[in-house]
Each structure stands twice: as structure tokens, then as C-alpha cells.
Amino acid sequence: MSINLYSKLKTDDPTISYKLIELNDDLMKLLNDNKSRKHLQFKSLDEVNSHVVLCSKDKTWLLRQKDHSNMSMLMHEGVVDDNSKTIDPSLSFGLPPPITDYIGFARTTYEYETVATEGRLRLENIPIYDGEQNFEVRDKSNQTSFQQLLEDSPCSSREGLIQWYSLGGCTINGQACLLSPKFINKALHVTLMSVLAESMNLEELNLKETYDAVSKDMNSEFNPYTIEVVETILNKFGRIKDTEIEDKIWKLNSPIIAKWYGIQSLKKYVSKSSLPFDEFMLQRRSQFPPFFPCDIDISMLRGNYYQPQAKQIQYFSKKSLSQDPKDRFKTLFKLQTSWDLRDIEPFIEELNTKHMKIDSFIMKYARRRRVGKNYIITSRN
């Protein structure tokens, strides 16, 4: 089969350009789904400098320009306008006459690679709400709704919503904001106390009934625990049982609540000096609302404490650690000379960007030895 090859001489319309993009298995699966393919979107933080991401309804891919030394000509089958022009027979090389024409319409030396990434909400300009009465954005034109935040963020809508729930995102007077940890603490406690006092089923909470229970005994003129705040608490500490039905029902997640209370207890009782484990656990138990049913375990607080001495516990925030792995390990061994692998893992896992096996990653910077069934991590020095 012989084909005449042509190329366009110059682009008449510089507004049109063509690019190639890798369609990995996830994207092909998505394109094969009638509903999902309608949600594909390119997003970037600004027009010029920032990375471009490709978002579906629930996933995000970073676009990377993959240059190559070859030239790819994109060609389209077509019939040239003047078919009567004869081509010199010496240019046919004895091959059968060409059966069709292909016209090159674009040339490229790169493709866009699509790398799965974690979409993140853009929270730089989102204010913190601490339960104050007069919460308003000074400049009304800068007011941001959650929908606007989602559109402005390099993430899919599902990823954005999950992060929003987990961070305690709320809308107060039309402004998207994050509840402060202190206010979340109070609102969670009030919500739990109220639903327990009303003997409500913690696995089947309805927003209206929960809000009614919370506002029942509020005497003050200003009640900061609005229905939006209660919904934020239910979203952060529970999950919607059936997203399809209109009247949503939440099931509270006891382990997440227990962890939240545990971290607050660490901050409250052992941030400046350590306590023996048993004593800390007693203090921790006393923080929960009476009759709140949950199991507590020290392991659920891993990544938030260290042991300055055996059987002693002290709060430590991961945020204060260096992003350099060497420095981070050095600081951790200064705090505690030997670590159980499971205790040190939450402090360093975010640095394992190449997704190595965690043991292998740790052994690049520290020693590992086996004691019984567990691994103990110590400094190389």
C-alpha cells in the first residue's frame, strides 16, 4: 500500500495547536465511561508559571512535558484539492500508484506525560473560624464559597471534598473557612455530650436532630454551634452512610474521635514534661464525655509522641521536624535513642517520596535490628 505524504507549509490559524497526551490505564478506563469522561478538566494555579493538572471527578494527574529527540508528524487522511497534478514517475520507485494522501498538520517533539498525584485544596486565603460572633470577610468581593475554592484548587472535586471534611472545613456567613482546632474540640465535645444526653444512636445521626440536640440547652444569645458547624463535626468525625439518599445519615467514627481526644490530651498533659504511660492514659480517659463508647490504645497516637525514658510519654509535633531526612533522623534520635519501627514510621514516611519499602528507606539513614517479633531502629553513629 503506497501513500502520498504532504505537509502543510505554514499554519494559517495560529490560534489552533495540537498536542499529544499519554492516556494511561486509569484515563482510558475513565474515557470508556460515558459519565466520567464529561468531567475531565485541565487546571492550573495561574496562566504562566504553575504546573497544569488534569482532573477527573475523583483523581488528579500532573502533566509533565516529556521531550524526545525524534520528530513526530501528526497526519490526517484527505484528498488534495487538485488531483490532476501528475507526479514524476521517477518518484514512484516502481511501487503501485498511491491509493491515498496523508497531510501533516502538526509537528511535535514532546508528549505530555500524566503522573498520578494527590490533588490538594488551595487554602492560603481561607480564614480560620474560632467561634467568634462577628465573623466576616472585610472585603466582600474577596468572599470565597466552597464551590469557588474547589474551582480554584488543583484537585478533583472528590479529593477536595475529602480534604475539606478532614480539615474541618465549614461555611460561615457565606465564607468558606476552617474551624480552629480549639473550636473543633469544643464543638465535638458539645455535639457528643448532646447526642449522648438524648440517647441518640451514634451510628445513625441525622443533621437536623443532632443540631436540635446541640442547641437544646443553649441559653446565651449567640450560639456558635450552628447547623453548619454541627455538619462540619459530623463530616470530620463520621461518614455519610448512603450518599445517594437526600436525607443524609452519619455514622460516627469512634477510633477517629478517640485519636482526636488522645492528641488533645497529649498537648494538654505532656507537651512540656513527660508522664508515665499509665498516668497519661488515666488523664486521657477523663477527657471523653461520660459514657462515650470507645476503645483507647496508645498505638493510635503514634506519630504524635516520643518516649524520653522507658514507659514515659511526651507530646511531639511532626510539623517541627526538618524536611531533610538526615536532619530529621538526627532530631528523632536526639529525642529518643532507640525506636520501635512502628513508632518511628509515622515521623518519616512522608519523606519516602520514591515509595521504597519503609524498612529499606529507614536503613539508608539508620540501623535496624530485630528483637523478637519487632524491629528496633537506632542511630548509625
Add this chain to the structure above:
Amino acid sequence: MPSVTISTEQICQLLDPNEKKTTIPTPFGNMILEIQGDLDIPDIEVQHNEDGTTEIPGLDPEYHLNTYKKEDILRYGLLNISEDKKHATLYIGKKQRLLGNIVELETPLGLLKFDSMSQQVDLCDIIKYKILFKDRPLPIM
């Protein structure tokens, strides 16, 4: 944040399982021809004469001018694809030929059309094969 929804209307037909067929050019008639190095195609404007003829001053007579949908195009070669659809030969002008292969892409490529005026992006095709010429040109004896 600048964002644009990608229109996928054009490729619906490609993804219909009843319409699925695999060929070197896509069912929409697009294909990729990849060459190591570059193709030296004159990047100059065509001179349109008063008598309706067109020419490029000093153009090698091996090239033939024509138009496609009223846009100037230039014939630069002849492609021959073997019957088993595995090999291809590209003849450029009278003196050079390239031997190549039909390669199935590890990851299919989407063809995106960007229109900067209407700010529209269309995913207008999915390409699964390319014709790859990765060796140096051979002389034609």
C-alpha cells in the same frame, strides 16, 4: 484559577465497543509518523502568481505544491506499508529512503486540539500505533 473542561464528544464513537477496530491510522484517519531527527521541509511562503499558479522560488522540483482545503501543502515523500502491516518504507525526494516499523504504543496517545480564541480543548482522537523510523536514511541506488 484558569481551568478548562476537555470536550470528549468527538471520541465517543471510538470508544463504542461495537465500533472498535484497530488500524494504523485511527478510524478518524489520523496517524503519527515519527522520524529520528527532523524533516527538512521548506518553511517559506508560497508565491501566488496572477495567472493563478503558485510557486516557491528556488524550490527543489522534487517537491510538488498543492492545496488541501485551500491551504498550501507540499508533497515531500511516498510511504509504503508492507502487506503484513509491520514494516514501512519512507521515500523522501529521489535520493533517500528510510526503513521503519509499525509500533503499537505502550500507552495510547490522546490528540488534543487547543483553540486559544474560544479557550476550548478537544480530545479529538486516540492513537494506538505509530510508524517509527529510527534508523539513518539509506541512499536510493
